[in-house]
Amino acid sequence: MTSQAERRLVLRTRLPLYVIGLLIFLQLVQPDPTWTYLLAGFAAFFGLTYFWARGLSNSVEVERQSRGVWVVAGDRLVEEFTLRNGSAWPLVWARIADHSDIPEYTIDRVVACGSHESVQWRTEGLCAHRGVFTVGPWNVTTGDPFGIFHAQLDFPEVRTLLVYPRVMALPDFDLPRGSAGGRARRARSALSQTSLASHVRQYAPGDSLRLIHWRKSAQQDELMVRQFDQEPAGDLWLVLDLDEAVQAGEGEDSTLEYGIIIAASLAAQHLGENRAVGLVALGEQAEIVPPQAGMAHLWRILSVLAHARPGSGWPLARVLDQVRPGIGRGRTLIAITPSLELDWVGSLLRIQHHDIAAAALLLDAASFDGGSDPRLLTLGDVLADHGIPSHVIDSSHIFRPLVPIKRKRTVLKTLSGSGRVVAVEIEEEI
Numbered sequence: 001m002t003s004q005a006e007r008r009l010v011l012r013t014r015l016p017l018y019v020i021g022l023l024i025f026l027q028l029v030q031p032d033p034t035w036t037y038l039l040a041g042f043a044a045f046f047g048l049t050y051f052w053a054r055g056l057s058n059s060v061e062v063e064r065q066s067r068g069v070w071v072v073a074g075d076r077l078v079e080e081f082t083l084r085n086g087s088a089w090p091l092v093w094a095r096i097a098d099h100s101d102i103p104e105y106t107i108d109r110v111v112a113c114g115s116h117e118s119v120q121w122r123t124e125g126l127c128a129h130r131g132v133f134t135v136g137p138w139n140v141t142t143g144d145p146f147g148i149f150h151a152q153l154d155f156p157e158v159r160t161l162l163v164y165p166r167v168m169a170l171p172d173f174d175l176p177r178g179s180a181g182g183r184a185r186r187a188r189s190a191l192s193q194t195s196l197a198s199h200v201r202q203y204a205p206g207d208s209l210r211l212i213h214w215r216k217s218a219q220q221d222e223l224m225v226r227q228f229d230q231e232p233a234g235d236l237w238l239v240l241d242l243d244e245a246v247q248a249g250e251g252e253d254s255t256l257e258y259g260i261i262i263a264a265s266l267a268a269q270h271l272g273e274n275r276a277v278g279l280v281a282l283g284e285q286a287e288i289v290p291p292q293a294g295m296a297h298l299w300r301i302l303s304v305l306a307h308a309r310p311g312s313g314w315p316l317a318r319v320l321d322q323v324r325p326g327i328g329r330g331r332t333l334i335a336i337t338p339s340l341e342l343d344w345v346g347s348l349l350r351i352q353h354h355d356i357a358a359a360a361l362l363l364d365a366a367s368f369d370g371g372s373d374p375r376l377l378t379l380g381d382v383l384a385d386h387g388i389p390s391h392v393i394d395s396s397h398i399f400r401p402l403v404p405i406k407r408k409r410t411v412l413k414t415l416s417g418s419g420r421v422v423a424v425e426i427e428e429e430i
Contacts, residue, residue, distance in 0.1 A: 005140075005153040009057050012143070012150050016046045049144040052089045056142050057151030059087035060094070064107075064155070066135060070162040073130045074401070077102065077161070083111060083140075084118040091115075094142040102133045102161065129252065130165040130260065130306050134158050164302040165260050167268040168399035172213070173361070173391050200224040234330040234357075235276040235291035238263050239319060241337035242283025244310035248338060249368030253395060255338035258363055260305045261399055262336055267301045268402065277301065282319050284309035291331075315339070320347035329355040338365035340375040345382055352388070364394035 020042050027035040063082045071077060085091045091113040098107040105125030113119045136158045143150040200216045203223035216224040240263045248255050267277045271294065278291035279301050287304045316339050324347070327333060333356055335348060352358050360383055366373035376392065383390045 005155055007057050008152040010150045049148040052144040053149030053151050055087040055089045062140050071127050072164045073166040075127055077125045077127050079123050082120045085113040088115055092145045096140050098138045100135045103129050127163045130163050133161045135161050165264040165305050167402045168261055168265045169402045170265050236270050237278045237333045239280045239335045241316045242310045243315050246339040247310050248365035255363040255365050259336045264305050271295055271298050280323050281308050282314040284311035316344040317347045324351050332357045334359045336361045338363035358388055360390040362392045367394035
């Protein structure tokens with residue numbers, strides 16, 4: 001990210017001019033060699049500061065380079081800066097100020113540089129929140145050592161940084177799969193590692209430990225493993241409820257962010273099974289991503305989720321009625337919602353009547369505000385009575401990264417024997 005700087009030279013204080021004017025007045029009223037010497041000294045001082053700041057303004061160059069234009073939540077944004085002083089005057093101070101809107105990230109600092117020298121440094125910041133942010137504008141301020149003149153270098157360029165939501169490991173959801181038809185049918189491995197199992201059986205030597213169904217094992221008091229369907233599944237539609245009227249919590253601890261993480265993780269999981277996945281996200285912006293297979297499609301879905309904002313006018317019942325005609329038979333639809341209203345259940349039933357397997361992931365909205373709501377149990381019972389599988393996730397659920405991100409950092413430790421302080425590099429998961 002290198003752009004042409006807009007350069008300005010600013011007089012920060014008029015005090016030297018006032019002193020020079022006063023000395024001229026005194027010399028005219030009461031001539032004396034003292035006023036002459038002082039006038040020459042202040043004029044030389046003022047001229048020195050002017051040419052110092054002007055030389056820096058014309059000769060200082062700053063480059064800012066970033067790695068990539070997108071990151072995943074949890075990644076670190078790394079930027080490298082190079083300041084070159086091509087002036088004959090030393091750069092005693094230079095203040096770098098940033099106006100980016102990335103949460104908890106700043107490049108602000110003060111540096112110094114000798115004449116005809118350069119200095120480099122690196123900044124790092126954790127991109128903890130998904131979304132679309134701006135990098136820049138930014139500016140560099142320097143000047144003479146006395147602060148009489150300031151040289152301002154403004155860099156107006158603004159770059160967009162896209163932070164994708166992170167894919168997490170999900171609980172074992174017993175969700176329907178729908179069915180594929182026509183040319184879409186093909187052989188499928190009975191041991192395909194998916195969380196959607198048709199039934200379980202006793203553990204046999206050689207079975208992968210990842211296939212163990214721990215809940216059934218506890219009930220049966222012996223190891224049970226999942227047996228997967230060999231019948232191929234139809235396209236999967238994920239419907240994310242972005243109605244702002246039903247959202248709860250704030251920031252990362254909110255139904256909005258939990259729903260986005262779940263949608264991203266489900267998409268990654270089922271695309272990894274070579275299943276076509278589509279997304280419906282009608283909020284501040286109306287986004288419908290048609291189902292496609294392949295992991296490359298995941299980035300299209302993550303991009304939509306990164307931009308997702310709640311909006312009004314799209315309650316879940318309306319969303320389901322809107323998309324029902326375009327889903328097609330033999331598909332699977334999963335609604336991800338914190339809504340406790342029962343009207344959307346009727347819409348989901350109408351979808352089921354069109355030979356579409358339906359399920360619901362319910363976000364316990366009350367738990368995000370520190371309470372509970374008995375309507376959630378009622379909603380779960382209504383869904384169960386109509387044969388719609390559902391699963392509840394509350395604010396206490398801890399998401400574990402599907403692919404852990406590790407970083408290295410240097411810490412200072414004191415040796416117990418000698419008391420000497422040494423730098424130690426440690427690796428930690430974030």
